[in-house]
Amino acid sequence: DKIVEIHCEAKNHHFEIIIADNGKPFNPIDSEVHVNKDLPPEKRPIGGLGIYLIRKLMDEVTYQRKDNRNFLKMNVRFGIPE
Numbered sequence: 001d002k003i004v005e006i007h008c009e010a011k012n013h014h015f016e017i018i019i020a021d022n023g024k025p026f027n028p029i030d031s032e033v034h035v036n037k038d039l040p041p042e043k044r045p046i047g048g049l050g051i052y053l054i055r056k057l058m059d060e061v062t063y064q065r066k067d068n069r070n071f072l073k074m075n076v077r078f079g080i081p082e
Contacts, residue, residue: 013079014059019072026070027063028054
């Protein structure tokens with residue numbers, strides 16, 4: 001069975017999201033992503049947009065493979081500008 005866990009926490013002026021699963025190893029940070037933003041959504045190929053959006057919207061993204069599980073950690077700052 002595939003298990004996906006999502007943990008979200010707001011702390012010290014940042015919001016942290018951790019997604020963990022027991023699927024095949026997959027590091028989205030190292031994935032090649034080419035999104036043609038000039039095409040309308042219905043003409044774009046499937047795949048890659050989620051990774052593109054995570055890279056654009058998050059301040060920090062890390063990946064770790066541990067104990068046969070994938071861990072994707074994302075942080076975004078809020079409140080106090082740096």
